[in-house]
Amino acid sequence: MITLTIDGRKVEAKKGETILQAARRAGLYIPTMCYLTKVKPIASCRLCVVEVEGADGFILSCQAPALDGMEVRTNSPELFSHRQNIMKLYDVNHPLECGVCDKSGACDLQNKTLEFGVDTQEFSARDHKRDLRKWQFIGYDESLCILCEKCVHVCNEVIGDDAIEIHYGGYNSRIQPKGTEELECTNCGECIAVCPVGAMISTDFQYKANAWELEKIPATCAHCSAGCALNYERKYEGALEKNEPKIYRVTNEFEFSTLCGAGRFGYDFENRVAGRDEAAFKKALEAFRKADTIRFTSRITNEEAMILQRLKEKYGYRLVNKDAGNYRKFLEAYATMSGKSLFNGSLESLADADGIIVLGTRILTDNPAVRYHITMASKRHNARVVYMHPMEDEEMKNVVTQFVKYEVGTEEGVLALLAKTMLEGKIDVKKIEGFLKDLDEGYLSAESNVGEEELEAVKTSLARCRRIALVVGEDCINHPRATQIARLAALFERFGGISVLPVAPKTNSLGVALICDLDDESEGYTIGYNTPGDFVLSSLGEGDLDMPALNQQEGTFTTLNKRVVPTNVALPFKGYVLNDIANALGVEAEFTIDYTERLPKEKGFEAVRFDDIPYYFSNSEGEVRGYELRRLKHGVDSSLEDIAELPEFNGPILYRCDPVLQFGPQTYRASQLEGEEPVLYGAQQFAVAAKLQEGMRVRVNVGGVEMERVFKIDPTLKGTIALNPTFDLGLSEDLLSSNYRYSQSKIEVVGQANE
Amino acid sequence: MSLEQFKDRNVAQNYTFIPVDEPPVEPLDKFKQVVKRTFKGELFVGLWVVFREMVRFNIHTVKYPMEKLPISPRYRAVHKLYRLLESGNERCIGCGLCEKICIANCIRMDTRYDENQRKEVTEYTINLGRCIFCGYCAEVCPELAIVHGQRYENASEQRAHFVLRDDILTPLDFLKEGKQEEFDGFGAVSPNADERIKKTPTAY
Structure with a gap:
C-alpha cells in the first residue's frame, strides 16, 4: 500500500492506482468530464488536473499514478480558473436547447457549467452545419457532442463492437460509424448510457420524458442468466390516462456495470391484466388439485421456484424443467469431479483473465455479458482468446486470437483433446492420467477435425498466461453426453487452476437447478407455467391464468456468476401471483419474498431477508449487489468413462x-x-x-x-x-x-x- | 439600498395616528359608556344614510356578475397557454419545468419527437381542482408560454372540466385578430430586460 496526501488528508492507494482512483475511493471529489471507471483513462477533457507538490504545472490525475508520500492539491484558484476555462470552451456554440434536451437535469455539461460558475463567455468560433443522424435504436446529434470519446472507448474496450470512431478534424470532429456508412453494431446502447450530454440518444425515448420525472426502480435484467443490474425508469402512462405507471426507458449504472441491448430496449414485456380473474383462479386451483406434473421454464424467480418445490413436497407433483434439468445434471456431474458443489469461474475472473477458451457457445448472442467480460480481458490484459465452435463468428473477430473449428456434435472429443493438451503433466491422479494417456487422439482429431497443430497452437498461445478461464456454453450443457463433458470440464478447474464458467442457458437456470428437485419427464395432467400444458399459467398473456412478468415481480435470481441478486417491482400486477395459488393450496406465506430467507442453505444459499440483500454502487466497492452462493465440498469420483463414439452430422x-x-x-x-x-x-x-x-x-x-x-x-x-x-x-x-x-x-x- | 432601508416598510407612507381614549376600567364608567353608545342614535344616522342614497339612486357597489372590477396584471387566476405571434405555433416547448416545479402536482404533459425533429407537446393538462394558483409555473416558464389569466370563475359540474387544455390555449382565430395580449404579470420579462443582457461574443 502507498500513502499519499490529498488536500491534507492521508489516503491509502494500491500500487498502480492513479491519483483519481485513490481520491475517489477515499470519497474525495475531483471533477471529470471524460473519465469512465470501466475503461482506460481517455484524457480528453483535462478537467481532472491537480497540483502536486514539487511538480511543475498541472498533472492529469486520471493518468498519473499515485506515489508514496505525494502531496496533492485538488483545488486552488489557478485550478478553478483553468477548469472554468475548459467549461467555457465546452460551452462554445453548444446549442441552448436544454429545455427540450433529454439529458437536461442529468447532464454533466450542465452540472459542471454551473459548478464552475460560467456566466460569461469570452470564446467564440464560427459554427457550421452539423448533422443529426438516426439509426435504428441510437441517434447522434453532432451539435450537442462534446467529443469526450466515452462512447468510442466503451464500444471498443467493453462491448467489443468497435463500431464507432472519432472523425478527426479540429472543430469539425465528430463521432461516426467505423468503416461503414450506417451504424452496424449489436445495438447495446452503451454509448447512449455513457454520453455525458444529449448527443447519443435513444431514438425511442427521445423527447418523451425528462430525467427528473422518471422514478428509478433498481432491478435485475430478466432476459439472460447474466442478470445485469439495471434501472427501470417509470412515469405515468399519459397525461390523460389513469394513474398507472409505464416504463419509459432502462438505464444502468454505466460506471460499474454494462447492459446489452435486450436489457436496455426490451423492457416493456409486462403482462397487463384488468383485475383478478376469480373464475380463472378457481379453475387454476382445480387444475392444481388434479395435476400430476408442473412444467415450467427457468424465467422465474428463486422464490417462485421455492414455492413450486414446496408444492412438490406437499402434493408430490413432478417438477419438470428441461433446461434447468440439463444444467443441474451438468453441475452435479461437474461437482463429482471438481470436489466443489459449484464451478469456480465468474464474470470477474473472466475479465481478469489473460487467456480465455470459449467452447460450445455462440457467445455474442447467447450471453452478451460474458462477451463483454471477454472483451474487457482482451483489452485490459491483452488476453489470448481461443474460440472453439463449429461456426466462426465474424463479430467476435475483434477479440478472438485463435478460432478453432470443430465438427458438430464432437464437443466431448474436443474437450478431451483440449484437456490432454492443457493439463498433461499437471494431473496427479493415476486414473485420470491414464485416461488422458489412452485417448485415441487420431480418431478424435479425425472426427472432430481439430488437428494436432491447432491444439499445439492453443497450448503455445496460452503457455505464458497465468489466469486462464474456460467458458463452456449451452452446446455442451444440452449435449447428449453432457455429464461426461461436465466431468472433463471439471478437470480444468481441479488440475489446471483454470476458472471454468458454464454459461447457464436461461435467466434463472442455476437457481432452479439448485432449488428444485426436478424430474425428467412429464406425466399425466400437466400444468404449464410459461410452457404448453393442459392448464397454462402464463406471463405472456396467452394462457388460462395470467401471471406477472418478471418486471412486475419482486424476488431474486441466481445468475451465472453464482450470485443471488434482487429484482424489484417496476410495474404493478393486478391479478393473481403464484403465491396466491400456493396459499390457497396450503403452502402459506404472506408474500412471495418471504421465501428468500428460506432458500436451501445446503445448496449454498444464505438465510438473508429480501430487504436485507444489498444493492448499491460505490466508488470504493463498485457494484455491490446480492450475495455470492457458497461453494460447498462435494464427494469426488475420479473415474472417467471412455469417450463415446463421436456423432456425425452431414448435410444442412x-x-x-x-x-x-x-x-x-x-x-x-x-x-x-x-x-x-x-x-x-x-x-x-x-x-x-x-x-x-x-x-x-x-x-x-x-x-x-x-x-x-x-x-x-x-x-x-x-x-x-x-x-x-x-x-x-x-x-x-x-x-x-x-x-x-x-x-x-x-x-x-x-x-x-x-x- | 441598504438592508436597513429595505426592511423599513413605512417608506413613503404618511400614516396619521387616530387618538384613542383609554378604555374605561371602573364598572361604573363601563356602564356609562354602554348607555351613551346605545342612546346616542348613531344607528339611525347610518340607516338614514342608506335610505337617502337609495332614494337618490347613487349606488357605489359593483353589480358583480354583470359588472367586474379591473384586476391587476399580477393577479393569478386560470392559466393561459400562449401561441407564438407570427407562426401561431404553441409557445410551449415541453421542457417540463412547470410540471417539475408545481407544488400541487397538478400539471402533466406528454411529449414526443415529431416529424420536424422537434419536441412536440401532444397533451397538456392542469388539474385546476388541485391547483393552488401559486404562480410558480408561470414564473419558471422560459418561453412565457404558460401565464396566469384573469378568469377567476371556474366552477363546474364535472371535475373533468378542470383539466381541459383547449380551454386555456389561445384559439387561433383569437390570435389572428390580435387579441392575445402580452402578459406582464407573474414571470414576465422585466421592463429593462434588454439592458441586463450580456451578449455572447462573436469574434468573426
Missing part, C-alpha cells in the same frame, strides 16, 4: 440461436423489439446444400415444433450450418430449449418472403 444443419437482442418470447413482446422478423440465416454453402434461395419462405420442424422462416444468406457465415431463431414461438419456445442445439431437420419451401 440448423443451429438454435436467437439473433442479437432476442432471448425468447419475453424480449419479443417488448415494443421496440417485437418488429424483428424471424429469419433463418445461412451461408451460401448452406443454401446450396439445402437447395434454398435468398428470400424463400421455408417451413422447418425442429423437435416436433413447426415454424415458418424466411431464409436469407448471410455473407459473413461459412459452412452448412444455419442460424435458426426461436424467439417468436411463444410458449412453445420452451419445448426446444433443452434439445441439443444442432439438428438436422427437414426444410420445406412454402413460398417467397413477400407472399
